[in-house]
Amino acid sequence: MLTDPSAQSAPVLSVAPVAAVAPVAPVAAGPIVEIHALRKRYGEHEVLKGIDLVVQPGEVIAIIGKSGSGKSTLLRCINGLEEFQEGTLQVAGQALRHGNAAALRALRQQVGMIFQSFNLFPHLDVGHNVMLAPALVKGRRGAPAEARARELLERVGLGEKFQAWPDQLSGGQQQRVAIARALAMDPAVLLCDEITSALDPELVGEVLKVVESLADEGMTLLMVTHEMNFARKVADRVVFMHAGRIHEMGPPADLFGAPQTPELRQFLSALH
Numbered sequence: 001m002l003t004d005p006s007a008q009s010a011p012v013l014s015v016a017p018v019a020a021v022a023p024v025a026p027v028a029a030g031p032i033v034e035i036h037a038l039r040k041r042y043g044e045h046e047v048l049k050g051i052d053l054v055v056q057p058g059e060v061i062a063i064i065g066k067s068g069s070g071k072s073t074l075l076r077c078i079n080g081l082e083e084f085q086e087g088t089l090q091v092a093g094q095a096l097r098h099g100n101a102a103a104l105r106a107l108r109q110q111v112g113m114i115f116q117s118f119n120l121f122p123h124l125d126v127g128h129n130v131m132l133a134p135a136l137v138k139g140r141r142g143a144p145a146e147a148r149a150r151e152l153l154e155r156v157g158l159g160e161k162f163q164a165w166p167d168q169l170s171g172g173q174q175q176r177v178a179i180a181r182a183l184a185m186d187p188a189v190l191l192c193d194e195i196t197s198a199l200d201p202e203l204v205g206e207v208l209k210v211v212e213s214l215a216d217e218g219m220t221l222l223m224v225t226h227e228m229n230f231a232r233k234v235a236d237r238v239v240f241m242h243a244g245r246i247h248e249m250g251p252p253a254d255l256f257g258a259p260q261t262p263e264l265r266q267f268l269s270a271l272h
């Protein structure tokens, strides 16, 4: 059963009736993410130096910047993986308070995160990878849970792969399972940290297509990415990070078409 993630084989599953399509993006009032004056240090090294960022429901934010500028650290602060020393952070109206396990758990349920590496559980089939977290965290089991997992796999183009094993899938397919798995928790916001960087170039498009469809459906997304064409096309706003600060922020047409600072101009010209 789902309560035993160490099981070596997945149980045989009955075919469940197809559930009514549940919305990907929950309805929310007010900002989904609200960050003020956030500072994060590793020892003496301050890597986030006062971040202010407010993300509205349905917004797609592309985060770009040089290696080491603090992009991943910012995402990891938003889902509570990293503590920060100063400032405030709220997700869907809930404040993140380190040291308060219940508040941290509640916040993490609002935040889905997808990483460069897919991190699927190799001993669970695809369906059970998607169903595991909702079963453990929200107690969702049985036919409705399976129907929801099937629906999400359908949504990422993997309706046929419910009973496949992760190692039978391509990298692009595994990453799409990881997206379905994150969506299974009904997050208020999805954080994507360079989710195509580990993929062979021919597999990048299929993953970006899924992300674009989620954006079209109204999912709130924060995406650290090197895919500038994708950022240009899909993002509502682009955040350019430099040395731990948001150096420039605005619509893609402005940032890519008329960068205001030498740092962004240099970053963009180095891409060509």
Ligand SMILES: Nc1ncnc2c1ncn2[C@@H]1O[C@H](COP(=O)(O)OP(=O)(O)OP(=O)(O)O)[C@@H](O)[C@H]1O
Pocket: 042, 045, 047, 065, 066, 067, 068, 069, 070, 071, 072, 073, 074
């Ligand atoms: N666990 C850690 N301990 C100490 N320093 C860290 C740790 N994680 C990150 N850093 C440092 O924090 C800074 C920001 O790192 P971060 O990974 O957020 O940058 P990034 O912009 O995401 O870079 P990349 O594009 O290479 O992933 C870097 O100088 C990095 O060395």
